[in-house]
Amino acid sequence: xxxxxxxxxxxxxxxxxxxxxxxxxxxxxxxxxxxxxxxxxxxxxxxxxxxxxxxxxxxxxxxxxxxxxxxxxxxxxxxxxxxxxxxxxxxxxxxxxxxxxxxxxxxxxxxxxxxxxxxxxxxxxxxxxxxxxxxxxxxxxxxxxxxxxxxxxxxxxxxxxxxxxxxxxxxxxxxxxxxxxxxxxxxxxxxxxxxxxxxxxxxxxxxxxxxxxxxxxxxxxxxxxxxxxxxxxxxxxxxxxxxxxxxxxxxxxxxxxxxxxxxxxxxxxxxxxxxxxxxxxxxxxxxxxxxxxxxxxxxxxxxxxxxxxxxxxxxxxxxxxxxxxxxxxxxxxxxxxxxxxxxxxxxxxxxxxxxxxxxxxxxxxxxxxxxxxxxxxxxxxxxxxxxxxxxxxxxxxxxxxxxxxxxxxxxxxxxxxxxxxxxxxxx
Amino acid sequence: xxxxxxxxxxxxxxxxxxxxxxxxxxxxxxxxxxxxxxxxxxxxxxxxxxxxxxxxxxxxxxxxxxxxxxxxxxxxxxxxxxxxxxxxxxxxxxxxxxxxxxxxxxxxxxxxxxxxxxxxxxxxxxxxxxxxxxxxxxxxxxxxxxxxxxxxxxxxxxxxxxxxxxxxxxxxxxxxxxxxxxxxxxxxxxxxxxxxxxxxxxxxxxxxxxxxxxxxxxxxxxxxxxxxxxxxxxxxxxxxxxxxxxxxxxxxxxxxxxxxxxxxxxxxxxxxxxxxxxxxxxxxxxxxxxxxxxxxxxxxxxxxxxxxxxxxxxxxxxxxxxxxxxxxxxxxxxxxxxxxxxxxxxxxxxxxxxxxxxxx
Numbered sequence: 001x002x003x004x005x006x007x008x009x010x011x012x013x014x015x016x017x018x019x020x021x022x023x024x025x026x027x028x029x030x031x032x033x034x035x036x037x038x039x040x041x042x043x044x045x046x047x048x049x050x051x052x053x054x055x056x057x058x059x060x061x062x063x064x065x066x067x068x069x070x071x072x073x074x075x076x077x078x079x080x081x082x083x084x085x086x087x088x089x090x091x092x093x094x095x096x097x098x099x100x101x102x103x104x105x106x107x108x109x110x111x112x113x114x115x116x117x118x119x120x121x122x123x124x125x126x127x128x129x130x131x132x133x134x135x136x137x138x139x140x141x142x143x144x145x146x147x148x149x150x151x152x153x154x155x156x157x158x159x160x161x162x163x164x165x166x167x168x169x170x171x172x173x174x175x176x177x178x179x180x181x182x183x184x185x186x187x188x189x190x191x192x193x194x195x196x197x198x199x200x201x202x203x204x205x206x207x208x209x210x211x212x213x214x215x216x217x218x219x220x221x222x223x224x225x226x227x228x229x230x231x232x233x234x235x236x237x238x239x240x241x242x243x244x245x246x247x248x249x250x251x252x253x254x255x256x257x258x259x260x261x262x263x264x265x266x267x268x269x270x271x272x273x274x275x276x277x278x279x280x281x282x283x284x285x286x287x288x289x290x291x292x293x294x295x296x297x298x299x300x301x302x303x304x305x306x307x308x309x310x311x312x313x314x315x316x317x318x319x320x321x322x323x324x325x326x327x328x329x330x331x332x333x334x335x336x337x338x339x340x341x342x343x344x345x346x347x348x349x350x351x352x353x354x355x356x357x358x359x360x361x362x363x364x365x366x367x368x369x370x371x372x373x374x375x376x377x378x379x380x381x382x383x384x385x386x387x388x389x390x391x392x393x394x395x396x397x398x399x400x401x402x403x404x405x406x407x408x409x410x411x412x413x414x415x416x417x418x419x420x421x422x423x424x425x426x427x
Numbered sequence: 428x429x430x431x432x433x434x435x436x437x438x439x440x441x442x443x444x445x446x447x448x449x450x451x452x453x454x455x456x457x458x459x460x461x462x463x464x465x466x467x468x469x470x471x472x473x474x475x476x477x478x479x480x481x482x483x484x485x486x487x488x489x490x491x492x493x494x495x496x497x498x499x500x501x502x503x504x505x506x507x508x509x510x511x512x513x514x515x516x517x518x519x520x521x522x523x524x525x526x527x528x529x530x531x532x533x534x535x536x537x538x539x540x541x542x543x544x545x546x547x548x549x550x551x552x553x554x555x556x557x558x559x560x561x562x563x564x565x566x567x568x569x570x571x572x573x574x575x576x577x578x579x580x581x582x583x584x585x586x587x588x589x590x591x592x593x594x595x596x597x598x599x600x601x602x603x604x605x606x607x608x609x610x611x612x613x614x615x616x617x618x619x620x621x622x623x624x625x626x627x628x629x630x631x632x633x634x635x636x637x638x639x640x641x642x643x644x645x646x647x648x649x650x651x652x653x654x655x656x657x658x659x660x661x662x663x664x665x666x667x668x669x670x671x672x673x674x675x676x677x678x679x680x681x682x683x684x685x686x687x688x689x690x691x692x693x694x695x696x697x698x699x700x701x702x703x704x705x706x707x708x709x710x711x712x713x714x715x716x717x718x719x720x721x722x723x724x725x726x727x728x729x730x731x732x733x734x735x736x737x738x739x740x741x742x743x744x745x746x747x748x749x750x751x752x753x754x755x756x757x758x759x760x761x762x763x764x765x766x767x768x769x770x771x772x773x774x775x776x777x778x779x780x781x782x783x784x785x786x787x
Contacts, residue, residue: 323710323726323727325727325762327762340692340710342744342746344762357727403729405746
């Protein structure tokens with residue numbers, strides 16, 4: 001049997017996703033109409049012999065997460081449990097801490113996935129690949145090709161081109177190492193815990209030998225438990241005949257910033273043609289005009305004169321008035337777009353209101369369309385002391401008055417704006 | 428009676444509009460700028476208008492022939508071979524202006540106001556000296572040349588260029604009436620009437636100032652063109668409110684040509700002029716704009732402080748603001764944002780212009 005572990009992080013992580021992560025844990029942020037995590041779960045549920053999905057993270061148990069888990073269990077008929085770390089233990093430390101839970105029932109292999117990736121999740125291919133390469137105990141990283149410049153923002157993998165064995169692994173190098181990057185999706189066998197365990201033992205010994213090395217005066221056990229899969233495990237396993245890379249050319253993107261959520265939505269909406277055609281809105285009599293791929297929640301109320309798409313996701317209970325235009329945007333639940341308003345390259349927060357003829361517009365940060373290997377830049381907010389033009393984000397319960405323009409701005413929750421804003425963060 | 432209108436050169440300050448049409452023919456509140464002046468002159472008894480022009484324009488000549496007939500007056504074009512400033516053209520037209528002993532009017536072509544030509548004539552005859560200039564009050568005199576004159580009689584003492592301390596808040600409004608003998612002061616060479624002629628006349632006690640009542644604007648550049656339109660429409664509201672359009676969807680002063688077509692759920696105004704054959708599709712919001720003949724604004728767009736050139740087309744969900752000026756036959760694609768764009772004729776705009784600039 002198989003299992004999957006999804007690393008969902010915690011509230012201290014995902015700050016680049018603010019202000020949206022103030023309201024909802026980032027893994028539950030809707031991408032293409034469903035929580036980010038649901039795309040992982042749907043892919044796992046399709047894998048034969050998949051018995052359980054474990055979420056590991058350090059969020060306090062909360063209502064949204066609980067509700068999501070129980071709904072997903074029912075919908076996908078699979079056991080899904082949340083395991084809460086007592087502190088952020090890193091990508092390796094978390095799974096090591098919960099190794100008994102992962103190994104119970106005796107899975108012969110299990111997937112590890114970061115929650116903040118958007119992927120076609122070629123899980124059957126990974127299983128197939130593992131059977132064909134090395135011995136049955138080998139570990140597999142899902143890799144993809146990036147361009148030279150952007151590769152340095154990721155974990156870089158050098159492979160033996162004949163065997164696909166990982167010869168060298170380095171996380172975010174400062175010079176070019178390889179254009180094969182780590183997708184944050186792995187297939188492990190239970191043997192991985194021996195390697196993580198070895199690092200854990202070594203950390204513990206180091207702490208006994210050099211007890212006051214770090215400046216933080218925390219519980220030593222905790223520090224020994226903080227283990228990063230990438231730097232601490234993969235780097236050591238590279239070249240040992242244990243670690244392999246399976247390269248995919250299917251779609252893949254990180255979801256670090258809010259801007260990348262719009263891009264990820266586009267990728268998933270496009271996938272719906274094959275996986276969930278019922279989630280794509282169509283042009284119907286008495287309905288709004290749909291251009292390209294659009295997701296509309298059945299509870300949304302949309303005037304037939306509105307024009308939506310491409311790449312638009314409309315959440316529950318959203319109200320869209322006459323003559324509204326929405327393109328390349330995510331409209332979260334309870335938002336109201338009044339008549340003739342225009343929303344482009346933006347995320348409109350929960351219960352926000354956009355007045356008549358208002359224009360809410362951002363600048364897309366899409367990967368270069370002419371470079372097949374380009375990835376989305378997890379941009380920094382500022383460059384040379386200036387806010388870089390990016391998508392516009394309205395936090396929850398923001399009110400935009402009629403006839404103003406909000407351009408390339410981030411509006412924090414519960415603000416009533418009274419004029420136009422451009423290239424600003426509005427506290 | 429005669430009048431000389433100083434039209435001058437290419438009207439570069441009102442580009443891109445003047446790249447397609449000579450400035451005097453650009454419609455201000457649905458009437459060529461020049462006709463506002465000419466019609467007021469005719470009303471005051473002028474029967475011969477001379478346009479001092481420093482370029483050749485067939486379009487202008489043809490239009491003037493039409494207007495001659497329509498108004499039953501004579502319109503002459505006086506061509507300068509070289510630019511003669513603001514006084515030289517008077518010398519060039521000397522023969523036309525001196526064939527009677529009547530005083531004659533001189534005006535700058537960019538001025539819009541409630542033209543007080545009859546009052547000027549009366550005032551001029553009353554003081555009996557060589558010249559009368561109309562002055563208007565401004566808020567910030569330090570930006571202009573001001574006129575210092577005797578409040579009681581109007582006799583001008585002196586002119587002060589950009590005064591640093593307050594001496595007067597009245598400036599030259601660009602409208603004059605002169606007795607023919609005044610022409611003896613001007614030679615046929617480039618001369619500034621304000622700097623070279625008026626100070627001497629004032630010195631000799633031959634120049635009087637008459638204060639203008641009501642609004643005044645030099646509409647020679649787009650920003651002032653729009654401000655002038657707001658003032659003009661307010662004056663229409665007072666003088667002939669029946670000319671303005673009212674009703675649901677109209678706010679404040681809105682002037683609409685009868686052939687313009689307006690869609691449903693639009694909100695228009697305050698301060699909008701729609702020219703002949705203009706089409707506003709459904710759900711357009713427009714305020715403080717002039718839309719020239721034959722232009723179209725497609726549905727759900729939002730426009731403020733813009734001049735839309737002849738036969739231009741603005742797409743759906745476009746936002747334009749901050750003195751965006753489209754020349755003739757410009758196409759703005761759907762969903763764009765233009766902020767202070769100055770677009771030359773026959774351009775197709777496919778990308779937003781988030782900061783003011785010229786689109787060649």
